[in-house]
Amino acid sequence: MIKVKIDGKEYRVKPGITILQVARENDIYIPTLCDDPRLEPYGGCRLCIVQIKGMPRPVTACTTPVTDGMEITTTNEYIEGLRKTIVELILSDHPNDCMVCEKAGDCSLQELAYFYGIRTNPYYGERRRYTTKDNNPFIERDMEKCILCGKCVRVCSEVQGVGAIEIAYRGFTAKVTPPFEKDLNCEFCGQCVSICPTGALMGKSSLGKGRQKDVKKIETVCPYCGCGCNMTLHVLRNEVIRVSSRPDNFHEGWLCVKGRFGFEFINSPDRLKRPLIRVKPRDKNSKELPVPDLNDFREASWDEALDLIANKLREIKDKYGPDAIAGLSSARCTNEENYIFQKFFRAVIGTNNIDHCARY
Amino acid sequence: MNKHIEIKVCTGTGGIAAGGLEVLERFQTCIEQAGLKAKTLTGCLTHRVGCRGLCARDVLVDVIIDDQKFTYQYIKPDMVERIVEEHIINGNPVSEWLVTEDYLSFYNKQQKVVLAMCGEIDPEDIESYISHQGYRAIEKVIKGMSPEEVIDEIKRSGLRGRGGAGFPTGLKWEMARNAPGDEKYIICNADEGDPGAFMDRAVIEGNPHAVIEGMLIGGYAIGAKRGYVYIRAEYPLAVERLKKAIEQARHKGYLGERIFGTDFGFDIKIKLGAGAFVCGEETALIASIEGKRGMPRAKPPFPVQKGLFGKPTVINNVETLANIPSIIIKGADWFASFGTEKSKGTKIFALTGKVKNTGLIEVPLGITLREIIYEIGGGIEGDRRLKAVQTGGPSGGCIPASMIDIPVDYESLARAGSIMGSGGMIILDETDCMVNVAKYFLQFTQSESCGKCVPCRIGTKRLLEILERITSGRGKEEDLKKLEKLSNDIKASSLCGLGQTAPNPVLSTLQYFRDEYEAHIFEKRCPAGVCRDLLTYTILEEFCKGCGMCLKVCPSGAIIGEKKKPHKIIPEVCIKCGACFEVCKFKAIKRG
Numbered sequence: 001m002i003k004v005k006i007d008g009k010e011y012r013v014k015p016g017i018t019i020l021q022v023a024r025e026n027d028i029y030i031p032t033l034c035d036d037p038r039l040e041p042y043g044g045c046r047l048c049i050v051q052i053k054g055m056p057r058p059v060t061a062c063t064t065p066v067t068d069g070m071e072i073t074t075t076n077e078y079i080e081g082l083r084k085t086i087v088e089l090i091l092s093d094h095p096n097d098c099m100v101c102e103k104a105g106d107c108s109l110q111e112l113a114y115f116y117g118i119r120t121n122p123y124y125g126e127r128r129r130y131t132t133k134d135n136n137p138f139i140e141r142d143m144e145k146c147i148l149c150g151k152c153v154r155v156c157s158e159v160q161g162v163g164a165i166e167i168a169y170r171g172f173t174a175k176v177t178p179p180f181e182k183d184l185n186c187e188f189c190g191q192c193v194s195i196c197p198t199g200a201l202m203g204k205s206s207l208g209k210g211r212q213k214d215v216k217k218i219e220t221v222c223p224y225c226g227c228g229c230n231m232t233l234h235v236l237r238n239e240v241i242r243v244s245s246r247p248d249n250f251h252e253g254w255l256c257v258k259g260r261f262g263f264e265f266i267n268s269p270d271r272l273k274r275p276l277i278r279v280k281p282r283d284k285n286s287k288e289l290p291v292p293d294l295n296d297f298r299e300a301s302w303d304e305a306l307d308l309i310a311n312k313l314r315e316i317k318d319k320y321g322p323d324a325i326a327g328l329s330s331a332r333c334t335n336e337e338n339y340i341f342q343k344f345f346r347a348v349i350g351t352n353n354i355d356h357c358a359r360y
Numbered sequence: 361m362n363k364h365i366e367i368k369v370c371t372g373t374g375g376i377a378a379g380g381l382e383v384l385e386r387f388q389t390c391i392e393q394a395g396l397k398a399k400t401l402t403g404c405l406t407h408r409v410g411c412r413g414l415c416a417r418d419v420l421v422d423v424i425i426d427d428q429k430f431t432y433q434y435i436k437p438d439m440v441e442r443i444v445e446e447h448i449i450n451g452n453p454v455s456e457w458l459v460t461e462d463y464l465s466f467y468n469k470q471q472k473v474v475l476a477m478c479g480e481i482d483p484e485d486i487e488s489y490i491s492h493q494g495y496r497a498i499e500k501v502i503k504g505m506s507p508e509e510v511i512d513e514i515k516r517s518g519l520r521g522r523g524g525a526g527f528p529t530g531l532k533w534e535m536a537r538n539a540p541g542d543e544k545y546i547i548c549n550a551d552e553g554d555p556g557a558f559m560d561r562a563v564i565e566g567n568p569h570a571v572i573e574g575m576l577i578g579g580y581a582i583g584a585k586r587g588y589v590y591i592r593a594e595y596p597l598a599v600e601r602l603k604k605a606i607e608q609a610r611h612k613g614y615l616g617e618r619i620f621g622t623d624f625g626f627d628i629k630i631k632l633g634a635g636a637f638v639c640g641e642e643t644a645l646i647a648s649i650e651g652k653r654g655m656p657r658a659k660p661p662f663p664v665q666k667g668l669f670g671k672p673t674v675i676n677n678v679e680t681l682a683n684i685p686s687i688i689i690k691g692a693d694w695f696a697s698f699g700t701e702k703s704k705g706t707k708i709f710a711l712t713g714k715v716k717n718t719g720l721i722e723v724p725l726g727i728t729l730r731e732i733i734y735e736i737g738g739g740i741e742g743d744r745r746l747k748a749v750q751t752g753g754p755s756g757g758c759i760p761a762s763m764i765d766i767p768v769d770y771e772s773l774a775r776a777g778s779i780m781g782s783g784g785m786i787i788l789d790e791t792d793c794m795v796n797v798a799k800y801f802l803q804f805t806q807s808e809s810c811g812k813c814v815p816c817r818i819g820t821k822r823l824l825e826i827l828e829r830i831t832s833g834r835g836k837e838e839d840l841k842k843l844e845k846l847s848n849d850i851k852a853s854s855l856c857g858l859g860q861t862a863p864n865p866v867l868s869t870l871q872y873f874r875d876e877y878e879a880h881i882f883e884k885r886c887p888a889g890v891c892r893d894l895l896t897y898t899i900l901e902e903f904c905k906g907c908g909m910c911l912k913v914c915p916s917g918a919i920i921g922e923k924k925k926p927h928k929i930i931p932e933v934c935i936k937c938g939a940c941f942e943v944c945k946f947k948a949i950k951r952g
Contacts, residue, residue, distance in 0.1 A: 043658040044812045046853045057860070058852055063658035085849040089818040122842060123818075125825040148811055166653060167811060170636065172821040174811025 410566020554753030752781025757868025
């Protein structure tokens with residue numbers, strides 16, 4: 001353990017960690033836009049600059065490791081002045097249309113503008129204008145709102161290992177873009193959407209559905225596969241309008257395209273909500289695959305449906321033996337459910353004919 | 361006839377542009393036709409050589425007959441025949457084509473260490489380099505010095521990085537040597553990007569083997585087996601000559617495994633840069649070699665700790681490396697005898713701007729700007745008044761004429777608000793507008809900013825917009841304060857050297873030429889007569905002869921008047937192109 005002094009107070013910390021990490025562990029506020037503890041330090045937004053005794057110029061807390069005896073000043077008039085200039089510069093190249101922005105209320109930039117009380121801006125000037133729209137199915141990309149913090153680029157390559165986007169061009173025209181400015185064509189995991197500090201990246205399925213106010217957040221587990229990712233449903237008037245995931249859960253808040261964007265089935269009129277029992281028998285002579293027709297079925301209660309299944313299974317087992325029955329389990333089930341399913345087949349039915357869709 | 365004849369033709373980029381290759385070819389055919397080869401027992405040799413500095417006088421040709429050297433200037437292919445006839449065959453130099461006195465004064469104050477062989481040896485022939493003690497330094501090092509001794513020698517020489525920042529080279533090598541890890545790299549930074557600077561290009565074009573030898577010695581000292589040369593693709597001739605040189609060095613066994621029969625092995629790879637200025641910054645350069653977008657990252661860790669592919673890496677500038685062989689051969693004390701206490705050795709500058717002799721110069725550090733401008737440079741064009749000297753390219757500043765007696769060394773230039781930089785030196789006179797100069801450099805840094813950090817990406821854009829406002833007559837009083845504050849904030853908060861120094865041209869011109877800014881803002885006037893939006897053209901009736909030249913040349917029909925009577929300019933129609941001003945023989949048009 002080494003000793004560092006932050007704003008006059010002494011702390012004993014692990015060597016090798018950054019000033020920002022120390023500050024976070026000890027509840028010392030240092031503003032940032034480009035840092036995320038799950039990504040490599042970047043040092044792009046420059047908001048986390050701090051002063052270190054004996055160093056000629058301020059350094060970024062996110063990239064500078066602590067050393068023994070380091071004396072750090074995280075806030076004073078000079079540093080806050082520099083930070084304010086940086087926020088003013090970002091806002092001078094930003095649409096500043098918070099009134100109609102999806103991200104309002106949940107936006108790090110808006111938060112900083114509030115924090116520094118920026119009402120007028122001394123640095124108004126040319127603003128980037130992008131008129132072409134990205135026609136991909138999932139992610140709304142409004143690059144005028146992009147502050148080039150690079151989080152999306154880094155999460156895509158460091159976490160997802162895809163590298164679908166990169167910063168292109170130079171200077172004021174620098175821009176995050178898929179190759180050759182084509183429409184985004186990736187896995188659509190939406191990690192970039194979840195990490196974007198502004199309204200530059202939003203889920204298309206959430207657009208216009210409502211902002212943060214009055215949203216009820218409900219913690220749940222993703223139903224799509226056995227991974228069991230934790231997710232937070234953003235519910236407004238009994239409708240899921242957005243899905244997020246907390247960075248402090250076991251999968252660090254990363255989801256896949258299904259969990260993040262596949263929630264529209266919840267309120268779909270086509271969704272099956274009760275068991276269906278076939279009323280019109282299937283034509284056994286037909287060689288064609290049957291086309292499901294809802295008129296061939298009737299709704300039933302769970303008790304009725306389960307009784308029917310139990311009876312049929314017993315009938316087949318009695319007549320043809322347990323090996324006439326086979327079970328195929330689903331990747332959408334949890335490990336526990338899969339375990340129970342195979343146990344049921346081996347111990348109750350008495351067959352080893354059990355398999356899992358993930359094997360095909 | 362038992363003469364030894366040598367003809368050296370400049371075929372640097374400047375020489376080739378002026379027709380150097382054609383001149384060389386003509387010499388070869390003329391000599392063949394004259395049958396000189398048969399007549400002279402020791403042969404008549406023609407060489408291509410690298411840049412010797414005074415590119416403005418290209419094609420420069422040396423004719424050496426039995427150690428008697430005559431230099432011709434402005435040679436065109438059709439002049440060759442006469443030189444061969446009169447000088448080489450008959451022994452009478454063509455006096456009217458020989459270089460004049462001022463050519464010699466250009467060289468007298470110079471001290472050639474790095475450029476000593478540029479212009480003397482054939483850069484495409486390794487034997488030519490070897491005959492000038494080439495690869496003797498690496499032999500001496502490998503056969504008789506430990507890596508520590510090499511580092512000590514370089515440290516004692518006081519050599520500092522010639523890329524701009526001036527970090528002591530020996531110390532950098534020592535840090536890399538001491539860094540843990542058995543895989544290390546040495547990189548030669550040849551991504552010369554400052555506008556108007558061509559020092560590194562000339563060195564590589566003129567003497568590529570010196571750079572290779574410098575890298576070999578550096579590799580031996582720090583314990584690297586592999587070196588990279590990161591060079592701009594915009595330098596095709598330098599790349600070609602470097603490739604050839606590496607090939608020849610490999611063939612001769614100076615590169616590869618078991619050099620001089622020892623266990624030391626070293627090889628060099630060329631990596632072409634795609635023209636991003638920021639890739640001259642070492643961490644961006646490393647990213648670029650690694651195949652990533654060339655963007656700088658925060659230091660520490662420094663490249664000597666964690667550089668290319670995460671391994672300890674030394675990055676040296678071309679000129680730094682080209683100094684190394686001479687230091688090893690002639691000794692640290694010899695090198696340290698040039699220069700000042702803290703800045704040893706010589707420095708190459710690309711002398712450009714409003715000076716009579718533009719070109720490449722190498723001077724001992726500590727020389728004054730006055731000596732450079734008035735003795736080497738031959739004074740200001742048209743004997744106008746010197747206004748300022750811009751050093752260090754876009755990261756540097758403008759030193760006013762009143763300070764030209766300061767010595768040129770790292771510390772003095774920094775104290776004056778500029779930097780040594782990689783060697784750009786632009787001489788500005790009274791016809792240069794300092795606000796416009798600052799704007800020019802800001803345009804450059806803004807378009808070359810990588811976009812990673814906010815102060816550089818947006819801050820320099822805003823600075824540029826303010827300067828554009830001022831030069832177009834829309835400047836306001838508060839703009840001066842805003843320029844100063846924003847400049848200082850950008851300097852303090854930017855990530856890399858590019859952003860941290862980008863405001864220097866603004867700050868130094870604000871410091872020394874505030875009156876010019878004020879004239880633009882308050883009087884809506886450009887004192888140097890450069891900023892177009894602020895100019896007005898009027899015809900002085902008393903001088904106008906009514907010749908009609910201005911009327912003819914005016915593209916917008918803004919000039920009216922009858923023949924032989926004073927003309928007039930209609931200000932509303934005038935587009936301020938200045939065509940009339942240029943064409944008037946009677947100085948009857950006033951610009952102001």
